[in-house]
Each structure stands twice: as C-alpha cells, then as structure tokens.
Amino acid sequence: MVGVDSTLVDEFLGGDPMAAETISKWIGLAAWSFRSRFGDDWEDAVADATLQVTRALREGRFAGRGTLKAYVRRVALTTCLDRLRSKKRWRWTELVEELHPEDPKSPADRVESEDTWRLAAMVVKEMSDDCVRLWRMLLDGLDYAQMAERLDTAAGTLRVRVLRCRKRAVEIRRKLECNNKATRTPE
Amino acid sequence: MKMDCTSAIERLPWMVNGTLADEERSELEAHLAGCPICRSELAETIEVFRLASAHPPTAVLVEWAQGREDAGAELIERHVAGCPACAEEVDLVREAFRLEAFAPRGGAPALRAVVAWRRAALAAAAVAVVGLLALVTLWMPGGSLGSGARGTAPLANLPVVELLPDGFALRGGDEPPVIETGSDAVALILATRAEAVWDHYRLRVLDADGRELWWTADLIRQPTDDFTVLLPVKMMTGAEIRLVLDGGGDGTWTELETYRLRTLP
Known part of the structure; x- marks a missing residue:
C-alpha cells in the first residue's frame, strides 16, 4: 500500500x-x-x-x-x-420459495459468486441462438400462445422446442461442470 | 382429464414464468403433487431459468466497465449486449468515471465542482429562458404568465429535475417524474444515450395528443453528455407531457430521445 x-x-x-x-x-x-x-x-x-x-x-x-x-x-x-x-425481484421467487423453503433467496441472489456466473454465462454461450431467444421470451414473461404467435409456430411445437432447449442447457452445464472438476483435480 | 407427464413437463417453463392459465396451472400442480419425476423436472427447469437469467456480479461488472481485461471479458460483453438492465448499470458506472474525469485534480472539491458546474449551466440557461419568458409575457395579451416578480425570481430555489430517456430499462420502475406547475420554470437535466454528435439540438414539448406546447433550439450538449434546459412549466397543460430531443444537421432534424413528465397544478 x-x-x-x-x-x-x-x-x-x-x-x-x-x-x-x-x-x-x-x-x-x-x-x-x-x-x-x-x-x-x-x-x-x-x-x-x-x-x-x-x-x-x-x-x-x-x-x-x-x-x-x-x-x-x-x-x-x-x-x-x-x-x-x-429493487427488482424475479417473478418466480415465490415458486422457488415453495420448492426450497430452506433457501429464502431468489434465484438472482443465489448467482453470487463469479464462478457461478461464469458457468451460467458459458452455458448461455454454448446454447444456440434460437434457444437463447426462446429463454429470453420466457424471462420476459410471455405465455406460450404469445411466443407461438411471435415465432409463427404451433403452440405444441413451441413447447417441444423449449423442452429440447432446456435439456440441452442442462447437458451443457453438466459437461462444463465435469470439465471444471477434471481441471481442478490434482494429478 | 388428468394431465400426463409429457404435457406436464412441456408446460413447466410457463409455470415458472407465471403465465399459465389458472386451470392449466391447477392441473399441473395436481400432477406434480403425485409425480416425483415431474417435480425433479421442475427443479431442473428452475435451474435453467437461473442460468439464463444470471447477471454478472456487480463487482465484476464494475471492473469490466472500467476497462479491465480478463478471461471473462468476452462473456460479460456478450451478456451486456443482450441485457438492457446490465447495459444500464454499465452506463451508470461509466458516467461515474466520466464525472470523476471531469472533476478537478486533487479530489477534495470534486463533488462540489460537479454541482457548481451544473449550477453554472443552469444559471446560464435560466438567464436565457427568463429573458424568453419576459419577452413572451410582454408579447402575450394580458401577460398573465407569472406573478409579476419574475425579474427577481430566486434561481437558487429553482426546482431541478433530471430526466432519463424513455426506454431505459429501470430496475426500480419507470413511472415518469411529477412536477408541479406552481413555479414559473423547472430546470431540467436531460440525460441522453445518443452517441452521435449533431450540429444543433432542439427540444420540443408535446401534450398527450401530440400538440406542440413549446420548443427551444440551440441546446448545448454538456461535457457529461446531457442537456440543461429551463422549462416554463406554467405554460404546460395536461396530465402528461412528452419532451422530444432532436439532433439537427444539413437542414433536417432527427429524433434522438423522448422523455415523459407528469404535471400537477
């Protein structure tokens, strides 16, 4: 100093x-x-x-x-x-509290550490543009009829697309976590 | 009809974002209550929401806005490009740096210098607008705009309102500021995101029906990228007014920003 x-x-x-x-x-x-x-x-x-x-x-x-x-x-x-x-809380906070009563923090609060955020950002980066767009619409609070209309697709098709994106995101996260663990494990 | 697992799983994202219709939500909740597999799918859905909505920690954002390069810079840049709320935060941080750069070296009177500078700008604008008001008053039949003591109006007590342009994704809500039309004028500081530099700037004030109530030209862009203008609020009628900032050059005007204000008598 x-x-x-x-x-x-x-x-x-x-x-x-x-x-x-x-x-x-x-x-x-x-x-x-x-x-x-x-x-x-x-x-x-x-x-x-x-x-x-x-x-x-x-x-x-x-x-x-x-x-x-x-x-x-x-x-x-x-x-x-x-x-x-x-000042801004996510709208699904109550739902998360219902599911995890022991953890009163909102999802936004729980993404605190830099490492956690980097992992999230890497997952988003690996997702296709189409998936990112779909999740942004969900985060913006659009219902599936509105999303289907905007994307000019059937509601059923849209729901399947979102499900695929969700599964893909989980897959990417698991792969990245696995790689991170492998990198950190001492030989 | 009872909901099956496929239908339930497909609807989970909209349950999480709170947009399912009541009936659909009730059916889904009933299904979830008796289906551990779908409950685990719900937890996974929330996890993906969490990942997709994660913002960089504020400390990381401040470092990045300051221009520090590190391994995560590309990720932050990508995030900020698609996140209006974080872009707004970065703007705030950068404005803080600009203010600091503008403040005199040595630091001691830094904040006072900014306030003093703004006061000087307001005073200059005040002189111009008070002159304009005087002319308008003389010109208008009856000259009933002011109280008759405008020449000695204490500028130090002038209400000051800072306006943010429409479209700023405010985390704390986006209700327009309220001003009282009791005083002759209100000093406005108009923040702008427009980066291009124009030869001229003007401000138009419109009522809710789009009728022009007042305008002023030759606004000067300040070093802090905002504009200072004295608004003769007594002339404003209607509950909400819209201010339009235009940039001009080569004989044409382009709309740069719009602002909203609510007026109270």
Missing part, C-alpha cells in the same frame, strides 16, 4: 474529519450518477456505500494493489448496483 493511502486509511478509521471528508467525497462522486435512479433514497445509498467502505477498510480488505481512491470508488459503485438490483 502506498504510504499516502495507508496514512489516509489510518486517519479515516481513527475518525479524522479531513480524511472522512475526502473519502466521503470520493463516495459521493462515485454514487452521483445513481441519484436519479434512487430519488429520495439516494442519501441512504450513499450512507450504505460509506458503511461498506468503512467495513472493508476496517477488515483490511484494501490490499493496496491500486489506489485507495479507485478502491473506494469500486466499493461504492458495487454497493449502489447491488442496491439497484435488490
């Missing part, structure tokens, strides 16, 4: 008003572009970001690989984006 940044972190955590002002301004600037999205909640978002930055610095998570300013900005932006995402 560069000396100036290290001193600033110490001063900030020690309650120095100048250091607090500097870091607050960095946070405020990072969060500034979100003010129209949050409206009256913007100040809460900034307070949340300040809390996250303070927590991260207190726990020593700033390793000093970049500048402190860049780190503070990253934490503040991530906090704002998380807050923005939390």
Whole structure:
C-alpha cells in the first residue's frame, strides 16, 4: 500500500474529519450518477456505500494493489448496483420459495459468486441462438400462445422446442461442470 | 382429464414464468403433487431459468466497465449486449468515471465542482429562458404568465429535475417524474444515450395528443453528455407531457430521445 493511502486509511478509521471528508467525497462522486435512479433514497445509498467502505477498510480488505481512491470508488459503485438490483425481484421467487423453503433467496441472489456466473454465462454461450431467444421470451414473461404467435409456430411445437432447449442447457452445464472438476483435480 | 407427464413437463417453463392459465396451472400442480419425476423436472427447469437469467456480479461488472481485461471479458460483453438492465448499470458506472474525469485534480472539491458546474449551466440557461419568458409575457395579451416578480425570481430555489430517456430499462420502475406547475420554470437535466454528435439540438414539448406546447433550439450538449434546459412549466397543460430531443444537421432534424413528465397544478 502506498504510504499516502495507508496514512489516509489510518486517519479515516481513527475518525479524522479531513480524511472522512475526502473519502466521503470520493463516495459521493462515485454514487452521483445513481441519484436519479434512487430519488429520495439516494442519501441512504450513499450512507450504505460509506458503511461498506468503512467495513472493508476496517477488515483490511484494501490490499493496496491500486489506489485507495479507485478502491473506494469500486466499493461504492458495487454497493449502489447491488442496491439497484435488490429493487427488482424475479417473478418466480415465490415458486422457488415453495420448492426450497430452506433457501429464502431468489434465484438472482443465489448467482453470487463469479464462478457461478461464469458457468451460467458459458452455458448461455454454448446454447444456440434460437434457444437463447426462446429463454429470453420466457424471462420476459410471455405465455406460450404469445411466443407461438411471435415465432409463427404451433403452440405444441413451441413447447417441444423449449423442452429440447432446456435439456440441452442442462447437458451443457453438466459437461462444463465435469470439465471444471477434471481441471481442478490434482494429478 | 388428468394431465400426463409429457404435457406436464412441456408446460413447466410457463409455470415458472407465471403465465399459465389458472386451470392449466391447477392441473399441473395436481400432477406434480403425485409425480416425483415431474417435480425433479421442475427443479431442473428452475435451474435453467437461473442460468439464463444470471447477471454478472456487480463487482465484476464494475471492473469490466472500467476497462479491465480478463478471461471473462468476452462473456460479460456478450451478456451486456443482450441485457438492457446490465447495459444500464454499465452506463451508470461509466458516467461515474466520466464525472470523476471531469472533476478537478486533487479530489477534495470534486463533488462540489460537479454541482457548481451544473449550477453554472443552469444559471446560464435560466438567464436565457427568463429573458424568453419576459419577452413572451410582454408579447402575450394580458401577460398573465407569472406573478409579476419574475425579474427577481430566486434561481437558487429553482426546482431541478433530471430526466432519463424513455426506454431505459429501470430496475426500480419507470413511472415518469411529477412536477408541479406552481413555479414559473423547472430546470431540467436531460440525460441522453445518443452517441452521435449533431450540429444543433432542439427540444420540443408535446401534450398527450401530440400538440406542440413549446420548443427551444440551440441546446448545448454538456461535457457529461446531457442537456440543461429551463422549462416554463406554467405554460404546460395536461396530465402528461412528452419532451422530444432532436439532433439537427444539413437542414433536417432527427429524433434522438423522448422523455415523459407528469404535471400537477
């Protein structure tokens, strides 16, 4: 960690008003572009970001690989984006809760780790364009009659196509997981 | 008639996205209650929904928006290209970087500088529009637009509203902002996604029936890619108004963005 940044972190955590002002301004600037999205909640978002930055610095998570300013900005932006995402819940959350009462998180929440997301993205990448298009329509909340009309196909044919895509996606995921395990297994 | 496994499995995706008709859903639920194989198919369907709807973690998105290259860059790029919500998030992050680049070096007065810059832009626009209002008032019979004290209107108390263009996929809903028509004018900051640069910009204000209520030309695109304009809201009637931002060059105008506002007396 560069000396100036290290001193600033110490001063900030020690309650120095100048250091607090500097870091607050960095946070405020990072969060500034979100003010129209949050409206009256913007100040809460900034307070949340300040809390996250303070927590991260207190726990020593700033390793000093970049500048402190860049780190503070990253934490503040991530906090704002998380807050923005939390405003929208997937519509099938209730169904998932019914099926997995022990896991109250929504599917969106459960895709948290980078590895999990990469796996999901790889599966989508491997899927055909047609399948991706069909799943986007499903995610957009279209019923099968609407989808069949848009694709100019019979509802029964459409349902079979979606089923094939689903099976293909599961197959791809299994193959990728298997490859990942094989790569990680020490010889 | 009882639903068989083939029909049940084929309908699962629409059960998950919540669009099955009540009757069909009831039949499917009854089938699922007694069929462990179809319940496992349901779990698999939800898993595929989860995969298809997965967004990059926010920390990864911030890194990528910052231009950090890593092994997953192509995956993120592909995802963002097909995901309006993530594209919007990337725009927000990039706007934060632009603001930072715009702020003076040294950082201390950074946020204040942005606010000061916006105030200066608003003040300049205010002077122009207040002048325009004065002219309109003089020209209109009876001159009943304002309270008669417009010349001393305290610009510092001017309501400021930032508008996002229509079509922005907002995660928190897309209700248009509400403004009160009690004051003479409202300062608008119009965000835009249009990247092309035009010779001229103008703003037209239309009512719900598409009638033009007001327009102003020679808007100046600010370094932060938005426009600042003072809207004489007292002239606005109707519950909802539409603002159209046009870009012009070679004698023609092209519609760039539209915005919505709701007005309250």
